[in-house]
Amino acid sequence: MDWDKLRIFHAVADAGSLTHAGDTLHLSQSAVSRQIRALEEMLNTTLFHRHARGLILTEQGELLFDATKSMNKRLEAATARIKDSEEEVFGELRVTTTTGFGTLWLAPRLSKLYEKYPDLKIDLMLEERVLDLPMREADVAIRMKEPSQADLIRKRLMSVRMRLYASQTYVNKNGLMTEISQITNHRLLCQSLNSTQVAAGATLVHHLLTYEVPSLFTVNNYFGVLQGVLNNLGIGVLPDYVTEDFPDLVRVLPDLESGEVPVFLAYPEELRQSKRIGAFRDFVQEEIFTHRRKIRETLPDKPQLPPD
Template sequence: MDWDKLRIFHAVAEAGSLTHAGETLGLSQSAVSRQIGALEAQLNVTLFHRHARGLILTEQGELLFRTAREIFSRLAVAEAMIADSKDKPTGELCVTTTVAFGTIWLAPRLKEFIELYPDLRIEMVVDDRELDLSMREADVAIRMWKPTQADLVYRKLITVHNHVYASVDYVTRHGAPQTIEDLDNHALIVYGEEAPAHFNNINWLLEIGSPDRPRAPVLTVNNVYGVMQAVASGLGIAALPDYMVEGNPRIVRVLPNIDGPSFDTFLVYPEELRNTKRLAVFRDFLLRKVADWHY
């Protein structure tokens, strides 16, 4: 099988479009189409169903795509190990975590890491969905839950605690609640109906002290970073992870005697990358940052 054609097929299958694959590969749409047609002729099968909205893999195409993904994944590992055979960690490291944790906690700490290891290129992907590390959608993840896949290595990072917060502006205008019952008379902001299943009772603020008659929120947001921004604007009160308000002068803790649910965060990576230098230095850096961070 022609290697160049397989590479182009892999790009088209991932993109679902000849045009988008061509942009990634630096080829024209017609050139990509010719290569796919030639591969289909060589294999004597149809690899894609073509329709107005894009391309869909046929059954034979799915089989070839799964094989191609595995091949390119193994090649990426080999490339990383070759790069790690040098004295200094080099190459690329793709790190993924949630939007809130990546934006607020991780991103500000990457400057120091990049200065320590200038030959490493970091790609940070913030996404509240779980990227597939086994299929190399990322190299390493910081997750808000313990992984269940047997081929993934994980290590606990920090325990995240949740408390009740409001903005200085909100407290100035409406006062701070003094008791749990006072929450009945305040504007509450919560995550929303599609809260991640990994989090236990993420909207506990609606029920605490009133389990039989949950409070009605003034706003629901399906991203905790959005909840924090709404709180900072002065809209209302919300339960937030403590790390999100660290150093934010606009947000203050209210009901200081009330503790919300806590959860552990984990550094997660594929077993095959365990001994690579680029991952080892990133892991050690994060563990130092965690040891120095208390909130």
């Protein structure tokens, strides 16, 4: 099959327009149209339904587009490996992780990585959906559970627990809880139970809601919960990794916490030799080591701060 025609077909299917595909490929609309017609004649099928608003793939077109998407991802992976220098770290690195971990822990530390590798370009994708690394939806992932996808290199980074925190201002005004039944005197801030989250966090929230909580504030990520806590809305369920960057938070009910949540770094086997992946992996591991050391050092003076 003609690779050039497949490349043009993929661009048209992705854009949904001959004109837009032509702009991307630097070809005229008529040249793109001729190639698509030639491909349809070669396959003896219709790949697109034409209408006034653009092009829609037929069933046969969808099948071919699935194949070209896979091919394109593999070509991107090969290109990434070829571009990785033997001596330098540069180019784009697409990192995916959860909104909470990405905003509260990872993003604030990335300036150190850029200082060391100024030519690196990081595309940080924050979402709860698990992206397909083998299909190159991202280069590297940090997830709150062990990835189940095949052909991935996995490394356990640390573990996290969900705990209760409040601001010092809130505690000064409302008092510090000494037993869980006193939650009936406070507003609870937590991640929405219908949003994607780790099971351990949801279990802790369910337990707290067995008490008659008078007021509830829910949000679909931990960044929002943290903002509520910092602004004195109530007592929040938060991951323990926030304690280093927000040392004035007060630990509420130190004996109450969720089960352990493992944190894994993963990337495709085919990117094993990638200098960018290696640089990012080493950076994250160094930051976790520093994070743990700082938490340990603060324990004698701030017993309410939990270790990892």
